[in-house]
Amino acid sequence: MSTTSFTKKSLGIETVEPALTPTPTDKATTLPKKPKLGSGKSKKRDIPEGLWTKCPKCSTMLFDKDLDQNHKVCMKCGHHFPITARERINSLVETCSFEEMDATMTSVDVLSFTGVASYISKLEAYQKSTGLKDAVITGIGKIGEHRAAIGVMDFTFLGGSMGSVVGEKLTRMIERGTEKNLPVIIISTSGGARMYEGMFSLMQMAKTCGALAYHAKAKLPYISVLTHPTTAGVMASYASVGDLILAEPAAMIGFAGPRVIKDTTQAELPPGFQTAEFLLDHGLIDAIVPRTQMKVQLIAYLDFMMEGRKKAAMAD
Ligand SMILES: [Zn+2]
Numbered sequence: 001m002s003t004t005s006f007t008k009k010s011l012g013i014e015t016v017e018p019a020l021t022p023t024p025t026d027k028a029t030t031l032p033k034k035p036k037l038g039s040g041k042s043k044k045r046d047i048p049e050g051l052w053t054k055c056p057k058c059s060t061m062l063f064d065k066d067l068d069q070n071h072k073v074c075m076k077c078g079h080h081f082p083i084t085a086r087e088r089i090n091s092l093v094e095t096c097s098f099e100e101m102d103a104t105m106t107s108v109d110v111l112s113f114t115g116v117a118s119y120i121s122k123l124e125a126y127q128k129s130t131g132l133k134d135a136v137i138t139g140i141g142k143i144g145e146h147r148a149a150i151g152v153m154d155f156t157f158l159g160g161s162m163g164s165v166v167g168e169k170l171t172r173m174i175e176r177g178t179e180k181n182l183p184v185i186i187i188s189t190s191g192g193a194r195m196y197e198g199m200f201s202l203m204q205m206a207k208t209c210g211a212l213a214y215h216a217k218a219k220l221p222y223i224s225v226l227t228h229p230t231t232a233g234v235m236a237s238y239a240s241v242g243d244l245i246l247a248e249p250a251a252m253i254g255f256a257g258p259r260v261i262k263d264t265t266q267a268e269l270p271p272g273f274q275t276a277e278f279l280l281d282h283g284l285i286d287a288i289v290p291r292t293q294m295k296v297q298l299i300a301y302l303d304f305m306m307e308g309r310k311k312a313a314m315a316d
Contacts, residue, residue: 167204192232
């Protein structure tokens with residue numbers, strides 16, 4: 001699972017040096033043969049790779065299997081590790097119930113963006129490293145006994161940035177939800193709009209919110225779940241217009257970064273600014289739900305919100 005990368009670092013396994021072998025040179029042929037250094041079997045550490053992860057908050061060494069079973073939440077202090085979109089979907093929907101939509105949709109380089117690397121080469125690199133086509137997975141799945149239109153963002157794909165594909169996939173998913181009388185759930189994590197797509201990425205803010213307005217007009221509920229971090233253009237559009245807005249503990253949530261706000265307002269920012277807890281205290285979100293409780297809580301909320309439409313939602 002994806003815990004491997006930071007596990008290696010935390011254990012220092014990557015620093016294990018390869019067996020020493022002298023580099024062959026032309027001189028070596030003229031000199032008497034030296035015994036090869038390190039040609040014998042070197043002693044390797046007995047720690048298998050990717051088994052343990054150190055919690056960055058409480059420094060406890062956590063067994064990866066237990067961590068995965070606990071939805072990547074530290075068993076000791078409750079720290080929420082990053083989780084991929086696929087892992088999150090697996091943790092929420094009933095087995096084999098998720099039908100993905102628009103799985104192959106990819107961006108085009110409409111601005112011919114140039115920089116250190118071209119936009120297309122960046123996209124290809126992220127597609128390779130994440131196994132995703134873009135920063136969101138959308139589809140219809142069952143949570144408890146509720147079918148729901150679900151969108152889950154993935155921060156590992158270009159910082160969960162919102163480009164045309166993210167906007168279009170979410171819009172289609174919301175429209176499908178409206179058409180089929182389903183509640184919509186979007187789990188956000190994003191650094192904001194995707195600069196490589198300029199204005200096209202900003203247009204997604206209006207487009208997704210427009211689709212959500214039609215969904216609301218049909219008197220269907222939309223639950224927005226904010227996870228660490230949810231910022232900028234995403235927070236300024238669909239993530240903040242939920243009928244119910246939930247957040248994971250300690251998630252960073254905001255529009256502009258704290259430094260920009262501090263410079264603009266010329267005021268000291270209060271402690272805990274832009275955390276889920278701060279937003280809850282100030283009435284901007286409705287509840288903080290730990291990841292381990294998310295599925296149970298979503299079912300409870302859907303039970304309440306879909307009471308009158310349960311039959312319609314289950315029929316299709
Ligand atoms: Zn911990």
